[in-house]
Amino acid sequence: MNLVDTIQENVAVAVTTLRTSKMRSALTILGVVIGISTVMAMATIVNGIQQQIVRTIEVAGPTTFYVMKVFSQTPLNPDALPKWVRVRPDLKPDEAALIAALPEIGYAAIWAQTLGRLEYAGVRSQPTTLNGADDGFTEIMGGELVVGRWFTRNEMQTGANVVVLDENHARRLFGRVNPLGRTISVGGRPNEVIGLYAPAKNIFTPPGAENGAILPFKTMDQQYDIDKTNALFIPVKPRQGVAVDDAQEAVTVALRERRGLRPADRNSFDLITQDQILDLFGQLTGAFFLVMVALSSVALLVGGIGVMAIMMVSVTSRTREIGLRKAVGATRRDIMLQFLIESATLTGIGGVIGILVGLGLGRLISMAINATGETPLNQTVVAVVVSIAIGIVFGIIPARRAARLDPVEALRYE
Numbered sequence: 001m002n003l004v005d006t007i008q009e010n011v012a013v014a015v016t017t018l019r020t021s022k023m024r025s026a027l028t029i030l031g032v033v034i035g036i037s038t039v040m041a042m043a044t045i046v047n048g049i050q051q052q053i054v055r056t057i058e059v060a061g062p063t064t065f066y067v068m069k070v071f072s073q074t075p076l077n078p079d080a081l082p083k084w085v086r087v088r089p090d091l092k093p094d095e096a097a098l099i100a101a102l103p104e105i106g107y108a109a110i111w112a113q114t115l116g117r118l119e120y121a122g123v124r125s126q127p128t129t130l131n132g133a134d135d136g137f138t139e140i141m142g143g144e145l146v147v148g149r150w151f152t153r154n155e156m157q158t159g160a161n162v163v164v165l166d167e168n169h170a171r172r173l174f175g176r177v178n179p180l181g182r183t184i185s186v187g188g189r190p191n192e193v194i195g196l197y198a199p200a201k202n203i204f205t206p207p208g209a210e211n212g213a214i215l216p217f218k219t220m221d222q223q224y225d226i227d228k229t230n231a232l233f234i235p236v237k238p239r240q241g242v243a244v245d246d247a248q249e250a251v252t253v254a255l256r257e258r259r260g261l262r263p264a265d266r267n268s269f270d271l272i273t274q275d276q277i278l279d280l281f282g283q284l285t286g287a288f289f290l291v292m293v294a295l296s297s298v299a300l301l302v303g304g305i306g307v308m309a310i311m312m313v314s315v316t317s318r319t320r321e322i323g324l325r326k327a328v329g330a331t332r333r334d335i336m337l338q339f340l341i342e343s344a345t346l347t348g349i350g351g352v353i354g355i356l357v358g359l360g361l362g363r364l365i366s367m368a369i370n371a372t373g374e375t376p377l378n379q380t381v382v383a384v385v386v387s388i389a390i391g392i393v394f395g396i397i398p399a400r401r402a403a404r405l406d407p408v409e410a411l412r413y414e
Helices: 003-020 022-060 093-100 137-141 153-158 167-174 217-223 244-258 274-317 319-327 332-368 377-403 407-412
Strands: 065-068 105-108 111-116 118-120 128-133 144-148 162-166 183-186 189-198 211-216 232-238 270-273
Touching: 003 332, 022 274, 022 332, 022 377, 065 244, 093 105, 093 217, 093 232, 093 244, 105 244, 111 217, 118 167, 128 217, 137 232, 153 217, 162 167, 162 183, 167 189, 189 211, 211 217, 232 244, 244 270, 274 332, 274 377, 332 377
Parallel strands: 128 211, 162 189
Antiparallel strands: 065 232, 065 270, 105 232, 111 128, 111 232, 118 183, 144 189, 162 211, 183 189
């Protein structure tokens, strides 16, 4: 009998054995199911988030970059800034105007963000993102104005109390009432609704991070508290045909001259590219995924130990069967292969169940946070291999014990 036939026969024997001990088998593979499903759920969520980030960057354009006071992987506490940050000047509207006037630049404006509630006729939203921007908001964020208008030049210059609402928030606040021309509370201040904005469908906006409202920047600067270290920035798009590096160099030279920096002085601002943003999210999601893998490995270890314990019990309960097989010519290799395949089949079934559960759970969570993506096929293959490998590794000791049984003593076993 060749190896393939032997494996097929042992798999059939293993499946039959598992059917006769359903409860024992189910409890044995539970740890494997939990471990694999956790890994697959996290892989699905992380994959969905990464794809949404990439799509968001595609909306803004791969050449877009940002000028910030300081770029930090974690937001800095504005009330306890380190000295090297405190000495940096805040970004100013005239600096954005300077950048916008450069021949290499197609678009630049100063923007800000803060959190606040929207309220109309007693109906209040959860805290949402309030944007201080200009009429070029869709140039960077994508989406479109579905009804109404953007700000006039006079409204942007004077800081008028006007607002463009996200259409989903408008629907929740107004229901069937036409919101245009009505006054609502935006972060505790009255503003007239002049338009409704529909975000790009693939924009990365998990719950709580939607762009609830867009105000003229000057309105936000004059009437709202802005974290000028973390939430004040200048989005910049190079003119068509201009390389990102050339545009960044032009911006750097212009800002250094405006701020009077000498050649030996370091920049008192940071330039952030889309690639850096993508790398940052990659690091964050990668670290999150590694933590989940480490936690799920504990479940896999427990499942592997359970497999080994059950297989040891199985060897003991089937001692006479092993002795009979050896008496009719089965070799140590045949016996060892039988139990290894049985343990691998056990964990393989657990792996398949874990993959299905994990993919389903991951897809549900991804849909809940608006970050759906493709199924992580590579991780699926790895999960199957890992689950089978667990069965083989933790099945070696029981298999060796079964292979070493003396056939005469085994036949006498009661």
